[in-house]
Amino acid sequence: MVTETFRRTVIETWGAEGARWLDTLPVRAGTVAARWGVTPGPPFPLSLNWVAPAGADTVLKLGVPSAPHLRAERAALAHYRGHGAVRLLAHDDAEGALLLERAVPGTMLRTLVPHDDEAATAVFVDVVRRLHRPAPEPDSALEPVERHADDLAAHLARNPGDALVERALGVLRELCASTTTRVVLHGDLHHGNILTATREPWLAIDPHGRTGDPAAEVGALLYNPDPWVRDDALTRLAPARAEQVADGLSLPYDRVLAWGFVLCVLSWVWTVEDGRDHHGRELDVARLLRPKLP
DSSP: OOOHHHHHHHHHHHHHHHHHHHHHHHHHHHHHHHHHTOOOOSOOSOSSSEEEEOSSSEEEEEOOTTOHHHHHHHHHHHHHTTSSBOOEEEEETTTTEEEEEOOSSOOBGGGGTTTTHHHHHHHHHHHHHHHOOBOOSOOTTSEEGGGHHHHHHHHHHHSTTOHHHHHHHHHHHHHHHTOOOOEEEOSSOSTTSEEEOSSSSEEEOOOOOEEEOGGGGOHHHHTOSSTTSOOHHHHTTHHHHHHHHHHHHTOOHHHHHHHHHHHHHHHHHHHHHTTOSOOOHHHHHHHHHGGGOO
16 A cells, blocks of 8 residues: 555654554545545555545545644645635544545646746746635644744754854744735645646645745745756746746745745755755755845
């Protein structure tokens, strides 16, 4: 039901709880599939969650039930109600299970890049326009972007004097203090999480579920696609992408650029904290954007 690579990743991430979840996964999947009247097929390529097509129109997704990212995804999709994102059809928090609309044909936006980066960014802008709606009253499942400051500060406590992270933390605090509009953010919107569909031309999948400044949606776009591939040509596209997003969403360019810088640094910090000894394009983009900050 799962590959050895997936098993190892889950256990490295969740420890004994992840191992217990893997042991119960076949029963959990069978239980929720029977209840929801679907038949899962072979899973898609897996990362931290088990995800499989369940018929022509639906997808079954299961993860470690205590994982906050599943509750955040559920909350975000429930808020979007199908506007710009796949629909949430059913959920079971106790089982860590989501039943989702399947985006068909499901081709990733990354197929347009680098052949037509401007067109790909235009699709991103259109999806964001449909996704962004005012944030609800505080929802414990949706993390405010202000909490990213904790991750940057924790990194600095372990690595004092890191000038790039110090700059990012200062910019983040300035951005959060001056935020006047709050929306439900996807939080990981990039070329691999926007798929072709029939109900709408493009639909987003796999939201992280945040709340905050609309300009904070830009981060993952700037270092994707293929973020682990060091590519100077793609790195150099970041300022133009930020400018196109700012124009398309009527946001201040300086603010989009600043959020892009912060979120690129944050992605690198997460990479370091995960114990990886290499970095991808996010650090290259952050270094490119830093001199352009006001």
